[in-house]
Amino acid sequence: MNQLEKVYKHVDDNLDDHIEKMRKLLMQPSISQTGEGVIECAEMLKDWLGGLGCSHIELAKPEFHWPIVYGEYYFAADKTLIVYGMYDVQPVEPDLWRVPPFAGRIVERPPFKKVVMNRGATNTKGPMAALLNALESVQQAAGELPVNILFVFEGEEERGSVSMPGFVRDYEQRLKRADGVYFPIGSQDQNGLAQPMAGSEGILYIELETDGALWGRGPTQFGVHGAMKRILDSPAWRHVKMLSTLVSDDGNTVEVEGWYDEIAVPSEEDLRLLEEGYRKSMPALEVFDPDLLKEVMKVKRFKGDLDDPKEILLEMLFSTSFNLDGIWGGWTGPGTKTFLPHKVTSKHNIRFVPNQTLDGLHGKIRSHLDDHGYGDVELRKLGGYTWALVDHRNPLAEAMYDTFEEFGVKYSINPPVANPIYTSPAWPAYLFAGEPLELPIVGGSLGHGGLAHSPNEYYVIEGCDAKYGRVYGLAGAEKSIASVLFHFAAR
Amino acid sequence: MNQLEKVYKHVDDNLDDHIEKMRKLLMQPSISQTGEGVIECAEMLKDWLGGLGCSHIELAKPEFHWPIVYGEYYFAADKTLIVYGMYDVQPVEPDLWRVPPFAGRIVERPPFKKVVMNRGATNTKGPMAALLNALESVQQAAGELPVNILFVFEGEEERGSVSMPGFVRDYEQRLKRADGVYFPIGSQDQNGLAQPMAGSEGILYIELETDGALWGRGPTQFGVHGAMKRILDSPAWRHVKMLSTLVSDDGNTVEVEGWYDEIAVPSEEDLRLLEEGYRKSMPALEVFDPDLLKEVMKVKRFKGDLDDPKEILLEMLFSTSFNLDGIWGGWTGPGTKTFLPHKVTSKHNIRFVPNQTLDGLHGKIRSHLDDHGYGDVELRKLGGYTWALVDHRNPLAEAMYDTFEEFGVKYSINPPVANPIYTSPAWPAYLFAGEPLELPIVGGSLGHGGLAHSPNEYYVIEGCDAKYGRVYGLAGAEKSIASVLFHFAAR
Numbered sequence: 001m002n003q004l005e006k007v008y009k010h011v012d013d014n015l016d017d018h019i020e021k022m023r024k025l026l027m028q029p030s031i032s033q034t035g036e037g038v039i040e041c042a043e044m045l046k047d048w049l050g051g052l053g054c055s056h057i058e059l060a061k062p063e064f065h066w067p068i069v070y071g072e073y074y075f076a077a078d079k080t081l082i083v084y085g086m087y088d089v090q091p092v093e094p095d096l097w098r099v100p101p102f103a104g105r106i107v108e109r110p111p112f113k114k115v116v117m118n119r120g121a122t123n124t125k126g127p128m129a130a131l132l133n134a135l136e137s138v139q140q141a142a143g144e145l146p147v148n149i150l151f152v153f154e155g156e157e158e159r160g161s162v163s164m165p166g167f168v169r170d171y172e173q174r175l176k177r178a179d180g181v182y183f184p185i186g187s188q189d190q191n192g193l194a195q196p197m198a199g200s201e202g203i204l205y206i207e208l209e210t211d212g213a214l215w216g217r218g219p220t221q222f223g224v225h226g227a228m229k230r231i232l233d234s235p236a237w238r239h240v241k242m243l244s245t246l247v248s249d250d251g252n253t254v255e256v257e258g259w260y261d262e263i264a265v266p267s268e269e270d271l272r273l274l275e276e277g278y279r280k281s282m283p284a285l286e287v288f289d290p291d292l293l294k295e296v297m298k299v300k301r302f303k304g305d306l307d308d309p310k311e312i313l314l315e316m317l318f319s320t321s322f323n324l325d326g327i328w329g330g331w332t333g334p335g336t337k338t339f340l341p342h343k344v345t346s347k348h349n350i351r352f353v354p355n356q357t358l359d360g361l362h363g364k365i366r367s368h369l370d371d372h373g374y375g376d377v378e379l380r381k382l383g384g385y386t387w388a389l390v391d392h393r394n395p396l397a398e399a400m401y402d403t404f405e406e407f408g409v410k411y412s413i414n415p416p417v418a419n420p421i422y423t424s425p426a427w428p429a430y431l432f433a434g435e436p437l438e439l440p441i442v443g444g445s446l447g448h449g450g451l452a453h454s455p456n457e458y459y460v461i462e463g464c465d466a467k468y469g470r471v472y473g474l475a476g477a478e479k480s481i482a483s484v485l486f487h488f489a490a491r
Numbered sequence: 492m493n494q495l496e497k498v499y500k501h502v503d504d505n506l507d508d509h510i511e512k513m514r515k516l517l518m519q520p521s522i523s524q525t526g527e528g529v530i531e532c533a534e535m536l537k538d539w540l541g542g543l544g545c546s547h548i549e550l551a552k553p554e555f556h557w558p559i560v561y562g563e564y565y566f567a568a569d570k571t572l573i574v575y576g577m578y579d580v581q582p583v584e585p586d587l588w589r590v591p592p593f594a595g596r597i598v599e600r601p602p603f604k605k606v607v608m609n610r611g612a613t614n615t616k617g618p619m620a621a622l623l624n625a626l627e628s629v630q631q632a633a634g635e636l637p638v639n640i641l642f643v644f645e646g647e648e649e650r651g652s653v654s655m656p657g658f659v660r661d662y663e664q665r666l667k668r669a670d671g672v673y674f675p676i677g678s679q680d681q682n683g684l685a686q687p688m689a690g691s692e693g694i695l696y697i698e699l700e701t702d703g704a705l706w707g708r709g710p711t712q713f714g715v716h717g718a719m720k721r722i723l724d725s726p727a728w729r730h731v732k733m734l735s736t737l738v739s740d741d742g743n744t745v746e747v748e749g750w751y752d753e754i755a756v757p758s759e760e761d762l763r764l765l766e767e768g769y770r771k772s773m774p775a776l777e778v779f780d781p782d783l784l785k786e787v788m789k790v791k792r793f794k795g796d797l798d799d800p801k802e803i804l805l806e807m808l809f810s811t812s813f814n815l816d817g818i819w820g821g822w823t824g825p826g827t828k829t830f831l832p833h834k835v836t837s838k839h840n841i842r843f844v845p846n847q848t849l850d851g852l853h854g855k856i857r858s859h860l861d862d863h864g865y866g867d868v869e870l871r872k873l874g875g876y877t878w879a880l881v882d883h884r885n886p887l888a889e890a891m892y893d894t895f896e897e898f899g900v901k902y903s904i905n906p907p908v909a910n911p912i913y914t915s916p917a918w919p920a921y922l923f924a925g926e927p928l929e930l931p932i933v934g935g936s937l938g939h940g941g942l943a944h945s946p947n948e949y950y951v952i953e954g955c956d957a958k959y960g961r962v963y964g965l966a967g968a969e970k971s972i973a974s975v976l977f978h979f980a981a982r
Binding site: 033090091158159160201203205212216217218219220221222224225226227228229230231232233234236237238240241243244247249250251252293297298299300301302303304306312315316319320321322323324325326327328329330331332333334335336337338339340341344347349351382383426453454 | 524581582649650651692694696703707708709710711712713715716717718719720721722723724725727728729731732734735738740741742743784788789790791792793794795797803806807810811812813814815816817818819820821822823824825826827828829830831832835838840842873874917944945
C-alpha cells in the first residue's frame with residue numbers, strides 16, 4: 001500500500017467526521033457585504049490551521065474590511081504551494097431557499113442522493129473544508145505533507161478582494177518562497193467533465209450616477225412633484241440618454257471609442273488548444289454543449305444571431321462585455337406616486353481580456369462621457385482587477401492533469417485567460433500570476449457544486465455516474481486534493 | 492349680528508375644540524397604498540357625518556379597494572352642493588420627518604407660530620376637518636345650513652380614484668340633484684395669495700416593462716451571472732434603448748408620433764385671463780414668481796433655456812409632459828454583485844391637456860413601441876383620468892371670489908384647465924365637470940398648507956401677515972368655508 005492509498009483509505013474511514021467538519025464551517029455565516037459572522041468564521045479557520053500544526057497564524061490585513069487568514073505549514077519539503085481560498089460568501093434571500101441557508105442540510109438533489117445545501121457550499125467553503133480534511137488525512141495516514149503550504153484564505157472576495165494587493169505587497173518575502181498557487185474548487189460539471197482553472201479574465205465594476213446637483217439642472221436636493229416635469233429638466237431622462245450612448249441598439253456592442261482596440265485574443269495557440277486539446281484532455285470545442293448552457297440558464301437563444309457552437313464558445317471565452325447589472329431611481333414602490341427624481345444610479349460590470357487594461361477602459365468610459373456632454377455624470381469604480389494569462393502547461397497544472405488521469409476523469413482545458421465555462425468564478429489570479437510573484441497556478445479538484453450566488457447553492461457529498469463518467473462526491477474531492485499535492489511533489 | 496357673524500364668533504369661541512377634532516382625524520392613519528387605518532378613518536368620518544345629522548350614510552363602493560364615505564344632509568334648502576374630499580394619504584418615511592408623522596403635533600414653522608405637522612394635514616384631511624368643524628358652527632350658531640350637502644369623501648385618491656367612475660355612475664340620480672361641487676382645500680400660498688382651483692389637467696400613469704420572457708431573448712425566468720453578458724442579450728439594455736426613443740436628447744420633447752397633434756390650449760380667453768384677471772383678481776402673470784418657485788423646489792433653473800416668466804407660466808399651465816418617475820431592475824444593493832437581470836421596469840406619469848385624450852395617448856405610446864420594434868414591451872396603465880375644463884365664472888366660483896373679497900384676500904385665477912401653480916393637486920374633476928353631471932366646480936378656502944406627499948407636511952393653525960396680506964389659520968379657513976356656502980345660497 002503506497003502513501004496515497006493509505007491517505008485514500010483514511011479519507012473513506014473518516015468520511016462522516018469530515019462531513020461534520022465541513023458542515024460546521026458552512027453553518028458559520030460569513031457574509032462580507034454585511035459582516036455577519038465573518039470574524040467568527042476567520043477564527044474557526046485559524047483554529048483549524050492551528051490543529052494542523054501551522055505556524056505564523058494570523059488574521060492579516062483587517063484594516064479595510066475583513067481579515068485574510070494566513071498560516072504556514074513550512075517544514076522540510078522541497079516544494080512549497082500557496083493554497084488560496086475565499087471564506088466569505090454572498091448574502092442570502094432565505095425566502096427563496098428550500099432549506100435554511102446556514103443549516104448545513106444534507107439533502108437529495110437528483111441525480112445526487114446527497115448534497116450539502118448551504119450558502120458557500122461550492123463557493124468556496126465546501127472545497128476549502130475538503131482541502132483541510134484531506135491534509136489531516138495525509139498527516140495521519142502518510143505522516144507528513146508532501147509539500148510546504150502557505151495558506152491564504154481571504155474574507156472579502158465578494159467585495160472585490162480589496163485587501164489582497166496590499167497583502168501580496170506586504171507578504172512578498174514570505175509568498176515568494178512558493179512554487180505555485182493552488183485554488184481548491186470543484187472542477188466537475190454535472191456531466192462529470194472536469195475543467196481546471198488557471199488564468200482569469202479582467203473585471204471592472206462601476207457605478208454611473210446622474211445627479212441634478214452636479215448637472216445644475218432639474219431637482220438638485222430631493223425629488224419634486226412629477227407635474228413639475230412641465231418646467232424642469234429631468235436627471236432621470238438624462239441618465240437614460242447617457243446610458244443609451246454606451247452600447248449599440250441591440251445592447252451587444254460597446255460604443256465607447258477605442259473599446260476594442262487592444263484586444264489580442266484568441267491567439268493561434270488558444271485556437272489550437274480549443275480544437276485539439278492537450279495531453280489526454282478533450283478539446284473544449286468538442287465538449288462544449290450550448291444546449292446544456294441554455295438549459296442551466298433557462299434561456300432560449302444566445303445574443304444576436306449567434307448559433308454556431310464555435311462562435312458561441314469564442315465569445316464566451318474571449319469577448320469583452322459591458323453589462324447593466326442594476327438600475328434604480330425615483331419612486332419604485334407600489335402605485336402611482338408622481339415624482340421627478342433628482343438622481344438615478346446604475347451598476348455595470350465589465351469583462352475584459354488581453355491587452356485591454358483596467359485603467360485604460362476606465363479612462364475610455366470617462367472620455368466617452370465627457371465627449372458626449374456628460375462631464376457631470378459621476379463614474380465610480382467599485383472594484384476590479386486585471387486578467388491573468390497562466391500557461392496551461394505549468395507544473396502545477398500538469399499535476400492536476402496527472403490526478404484527473406489517475407482517476408480516469410475526462411477533462412477539458414480552457415485557454416489561458418478563460419474561466420471555466422459554466423461557473424465563471426472570476427478571481428484575482430493576476431495577484432499571483434503577475435509581478436512580483438509570477439507563479440504557476442491551477443484551480444480544481446474532483447467534485448461538483450452549483451448555484452454559487454443563487455438560492456439553494458450546493459456541493460455534492462455522494463457522487464453518481466454521468467455522461468462523461470463519475471461525478472465525485474466529498475471523498476473523491478479530498479482524495480484528488482491529496483493526489484495533486486503528491487503529484488506536484490514528485491514532478 | 493347677522494348669521495355669518497354669529498358663525499364666525501362660534502368658530503373663534505370653539506377653536507381649541509375644533510383643533511382637537513382635526514388632530515383626531517389626522518392622527519388616524521389612512522394610507523390607501525398599504526391599507527393602514529383606512530377603514531378606521533372611514534368609520535370616524537361616518538360617525539362625524541352622523542353627528543351632523545346626515546342621512547343615507549354609508550361606506551360605498553368598497554369592491555375595489557377602500558370605501559367612499561357618502562352621506563346626505565338634505566333638507567329644505569333651495570340649493571345643493573356636493574362636497575368632495577379625499578381622506579386617504581400617501582405613505583410616510585418616518586425617518587425623514589422632524590415629528591412622528593401621525594402624532595398630530597402642533598409645532599412652530601417660521602413664519603408660522605403654530606402649524607399642525609402630520610401626514611394628510613394639507614392633503615386633505617386638515618381642510619376636510621375644517622369644513623366639518625365649520626358646518627357644526629353653522630348649525631349651532633345659525634340654526635341651519637344654507638345649502639343641502641351631499642358628502643363624497645373618497646379613500647383611494649392616492650391610488651388613482653379607481654372607484655369614483657363607478658360611484659358617479661351608480662349614484663347619478665342622487666348626485667344630479669346638486670348645483671355644484673365644492674372641494675375644500677387651503678387656497679393660500681405662503682405669501683397670502685389665494686388661488687382657487689376649478690378644472691384639472693389630465694393624467695395618465697403607466698408602467699413600462701421589458702421582460703426577457705416576453706422578448707424571447709436574454710434571461711427569461713431569473714437573473715443570471717453578469718459574466719454571461721458575453722453571450723446573452725440584455726433586457727436591461729433593451730429597456731434603456733426603448734426608453735431613449737420616447738423623448739428628445741434633452742428629455743423635454745416627447746418623440747411619440749402625433750403626441751402634440753390635438754393640443755388646443757391656451758385659448759385667446761385663457762391668455763386674456765392670465766394678463767388681465769377677472770373681477771378683483773390679480774392677473775396670474777402679474778403674481779407669478781419664478782424665483783419663489785425655484786426656492787420652493789431648490790432648483791437653479793427651469794428646463795432648457797426657459798427664462799421668460801410668461802413662457803415659464805404658459806409651460807406650467809398648458810404643456811404636456813412625459814415624466815420618468817422611477818426605474819428599477821437587477822442588483823440594486825450594496826457592492827459589486829455581477830448580475831444580468833431578466834427584466835427592468837419604469838414608472839411614468841404623463842400630464843395632458845385639451846384636446847389630448849387618455850385613450851389616444853395610451854394608444855400612441857403603444858403604437859410607438861410597436862413601430863420601433865418593441866412590441867413585446869409591456870405597457871400597463873396604472874391609473875389616469877382626463878382633464879376638466881371648468882368655467883372660472885361659474886356661480887360657485889363666484890361665491891368663492893365673494894368670500895375672498897369679503898376677507899380682503901388677494902386672489903389670482905388660473906385658466907380653466909390649470910391647477911394651482913405651487914401645489915398642483917390633480918384630482919378627478921372631470922367626473923363632476925363632464926357628462927352626465929356637468930356641474931360647476933370650485934376648490935378652495937382661506938388657509939395654507941404645504942409639503943403634500945413630502946416629509947413634514949403641514950397645515951397652518953395660527954396665521955400671520957405676509958407679502959399679499961394675511962395668511963389665515965384654521966379659524967379663517969373655517970369661516971371662509973361657511974362664507975362660501977352662504978354666498979352661494981344667496982346668489
